[in-house]
Amino acid sequence: MSTCSIREISCPGCGAVNKSRMWIGMEASADPELRRRILNETLFDWKCPDCGAGAQMIYPCLYCDRENGFLVCLSPNGRTPAVREAEQRLPELPGVKKRLVDSAAALKEKILIFEAGLDDLAVEMVKLALRELVEKKRGAAADRAFYLAKSGDLDYIGFEMFLRGVEKPVYQGVRMEVYRKAVQVAQSSGFADEGFQQVDAALAQTLLEQQ
Structure with a gap:
């Protein structure tokens, strides 16, 4: 209740x-x-x-x-x-x-x-890669990025990103295969899932740098 x-x-x-x-x-x-x-x-x-x-x-x-x-x-x-x-x-x-x-x-x-049954650490790792890709393509820093939805029929995951100085969000999708590879990386990262963990971009970046 x-x-x-x-x-x-x-x-x-x-x-x-x-x-x-x-x-x-x-x-x-x-x-x-x-x-x-x-x-x-x-x-x-x-x-x-x-x-x-x-x-x-x-x-x-x-x-x-x-x-x-x-x-x-x-x-x-x-x-x-x-x-x-x-x-x-x-x-x-x-x-x-x-x-x-x-x-x-x-x-x-x-x-x-x-x-959606997804691994949030893997999602954060995918977001890091997407932000880098979008920033190079658009020439503007991505201040925020959020997961939107998973499409089973189209086999992709959708995200929205907010670029600095741009009012409307940019939408970007990746194939599920990219996410599945990120899951493997997340599982081998040594992340201890205990207590209330703050799983965000900072944690994902730290774990990736340690590998």
């Missing part, structure tokens, strides 16, 4: 203080609407009832998907004492992946990756 907390929010526009509901624990099967709001990027949207000003309020929360075997802890401030406490409170479970992310976009991406 999902859990929420009612907290007071001070409007950054008019200063009015109002109560707002924050979902600190989400269970995918029990509350599919919360999952939908994460994927359409509206869960953390907030609107002041006094002046109508809008903002995105990112707060610490835990997303649990028992069916697909993963937990994602969203902590905007990284590995805080609360995250370490959650690691101690939630024992290691066979086949259950635990991830730490610091943004709503990363939370959404992890959900999509694990629901």
Whole structure:
């Protein structure tokens, strides 16, 4: 069952203080609407009832998907004492992946990756290679890259990349064979999948440099 907390929010526009509901624990099967709001990027949207000003309020929360075997802890401030406490409170479970992310976009991406049955470390390694390819082709740095979808019929994985100074994202796909090779590299990297791991581009780069 999902859990929420009612907290007071001070409007950054008019200063009015109002109560707002924050979902600190989400269970995918029990509350599919919360999952939908994460994927359409509206869960953390907030609107002041006094002046109508809008903002995105990112707060610490835990997303649990028992069916697909993963937990994602969203902590905007990284590995805080609360995250370490959650690691101690939630024992290691066979086949259950635990991830730490610091943004709503990363939370959404992890959900999509694990629901598709993919290895997120391998996906990060593919993204590194794609970013280098796109940057050479476009002549602009790729600040962010996200997994979008897996197409079984077309045998490819799709990504979107945000280039510096370019408003619209660039879409890029790779064949599943590229991903499968990345899985082999990830599995031989010595990555210890214990606790809430922050599996991102920085980790993928470090592991690749160590090989």
